[in-house]
Structure formats: C-alpha cells, structure tokens
Amino acid sequence: MDYSVQSRFDQEKKCWSVAVSGEVDIFNSQDMKKSLTDLINEKNADMTVDCAGLEYMDSTALGALVAVLKNVKNYGGIMRLRNVRQNLLKLFRITNLDKAFVIEADAETEGEKNA
Amino acid sequence: MPEKDRETEDIELSFPVNAAYVSAARLTASSIANRMNFSVDEIEDVKAGVSEACAYIIRRLVTSQRSGFRILFQMKHSELRITIETDGSLTEPADDGMSLVMIKALMDEVAVRDCGERISITLVKVHKTGLFER
Numbered sequence: 001m002d003y004s005v006q007s008r009f010d011q012e013k014k015c016w017s018v019a020v021s022g023e024v025d026i027f028n029s030q031d032m033k034k035s036l037t038d039l040i041n042e043k044n045a046d047m048t049v050d051c052a053g054l055e056y057m058d059s060t061a062l063g064a065l066v067a068v069l070k071n072v073k074n075y076g077g078i079m080r081l082r083n084v085r086q087n088l089l090k091l092f093r094i095t096n097l098d099k100a101f102v103i104e105a106d107a108e109t110e111g112e113k114n115a
Numbered sequence: 116m117p118e119k120d121r122e123t124e125d126i127e128l129s130f131p132v133n134a135a136y137v138s139a140a141r142l143t144a145s146s147i148a149n150r151m152n153f154s155v156d157e158i159e160d161v162k163a164g165v166s167e168a169c170a171y172i173i174r175r176l177v178t179s180q181r182s183g184f185r186i187l188f189q190m191k192h193s194e195l196r197i198t199i200e201t202d203g204s205l206t207e208p209a210d211d212g213m214s215l216v217m218i219k220a221l222m223d224e225v226a227v228r229d230c231g232e233r234i235s236i237t238l239v240k241v242h243k244t245g246l247f248e249r
Contacts, residue, residue: 025138026134027134056163058163059213059214087163091217094220095216
C-alpha cells in the first residue's frame with residue numbers, strides 16, 4: 001500500500017512540518033506513529049501535519065495520531081492538522097476527535113463555508 | 116423486503132489473518148459500491164465500514180495458517196449487504212470501541228455477533244440515491 005511520511009524542521013517557526021500521504025490503516029499505522037514520535041523525541045516542538053495527500057485513514061491511524069498528540073501536549077506543544085479531506089474530516093467528527101486536534105480548514109472547505 | 120431484493124448477486128472472498136490485505140478488501144468494497152451506483156460519499160462510507168470491520172476481526176483472530184476470515188458481498192436491488200465472518204481461533208476481546216462507533220455511524224444497519232468462538236459482522240448500506248439494476 002502506498003504510504004509515506006516526509007518531514008522537515010522549520011527553524012523560523014520552531015515547528016515540525018510533516019506531510020503524510022497515501023493510505024494509513026491497521027497495517028502501517030504503528031509505523032506512522034513511530035515516525036512522528038521519533039521526530040518529537042528528536043526535538044520537542046510544535047507539529048503541523050499536512051494531510052493533502054492522505055487518501056484514507058482508519059481508527060488505528062486516528063489512535064496513532066492521538067498518541068502523538070499526547071506526546072506533543074506533554075511538553076506544552078501544539079499539533080495542527082492541515083488540508084484534511086472531507087471523507088477523513090467525517091471520521092474525526094464521528095469520533096469527536098475534531099475537538100481534540102487543531103484542524104485548519106483547507107481552501108476547498110473555506111469555499112464551501114462562504115458559498 | 117422488496118420483491119427484487121430476493122434475487123442477489125453475491126461475491127465471496129477469503130482472506131488470511133494479515134493486515135496487509137485490508138486495503139484489498141477496501142478496494143473491492145469500493146468497486147462493488149461503485150458498480151451499484153452509490154454516491155461518492157456512500158462509497159467512502161462502505162469502504163471505511165469494511166476496513167474497520169476487517170481490522171476489528173484481525174485484532175481478534177489468532178494468526179495461523181488455518182486462520183482467516185471471509186467477506187460476503189450481497190448486491191440487492193435496494194441495498195448492499197456485507198457479512199464478514201471469522202474462520203479460526205479467537206483471542207481475548209480487545210478495546211475496539213472506536214472501530215464500532217465508526218462502523219455504526221457509517222452504515223445503515225450493523226449487527227455484531229460474537230459468541231466467543233466465532234465473530235460475524237453484518238453491514239448494510241441502503242440505496243438512497245437510486246436502485247441497483249443488474
């Protein structure tokens with residue numbers, strides 16, 4: 001299954017900028033959790049996850065993100081999710097996790113709101 | 116039950132206890148829902164429902180060469196009925212609360228039968244935008 005995590009540290013904003021793409025489910029969610037946790041352990045900082053290329057995630061992937069969120073919050077950091085597709089936003093709402101994360105609306109969603 | 120729902124087209128697949136194949140189950144579910152003319156949002160619901168049910172069952176099955184699970188897709192005139200059943204020994208129940216919450220929110224009908232030796236999950240998506248003609 002296609003899945004990738006690309007990361008870079010933004011020195012100016014003191015923030016990890018991470019792009020997750022592909023499909024994350026029970027097969028690779030622990031791998032994603034380890035990749036993101038390793039970044040936080042390497043440098044305690046805020047984290048922004050760009051989900052533009054993320055096509056699908058299941059409950060185990062949501063659980064993995066919650067574990068990373070706890071890790072970030074432990075030292076007072078902020079975790080943001082950006083460009084989350086509508087089908088995935090629905091899963092966040094169903095599980096009430098939309099209230100736990102800072103989810104920044106993408107351009108498409110903003111357009112729908114203003115229409 | 117509508118008269119036309121007495122006739123179904125069925126597809127049955129068998130999977131080993133290997134999380135690598137959940138994506139194959141999802142892809143098949145998506146393809147079948149698309150053939151039945153479900154809307155894009157409904158197809159996403161079916162995909163996610165099947166994926167969660169597979170994950171729920173994989174977490175409970177003991178990994179062995181004889182273990183696995185079967186998925187039966189029944190394409191009816193007014194609904195898609197999907198039954199996922201275990202075939203093998205089970206482990207102790209895990210904390211699967213989030214899986215079940217998601218499945219129940221995404222599908223129109225959900226039935227989970229867990230007798231300790233066997234699990235069967237039935238998911239139903241009802242056609243709201245049109246009916247399926249073979």
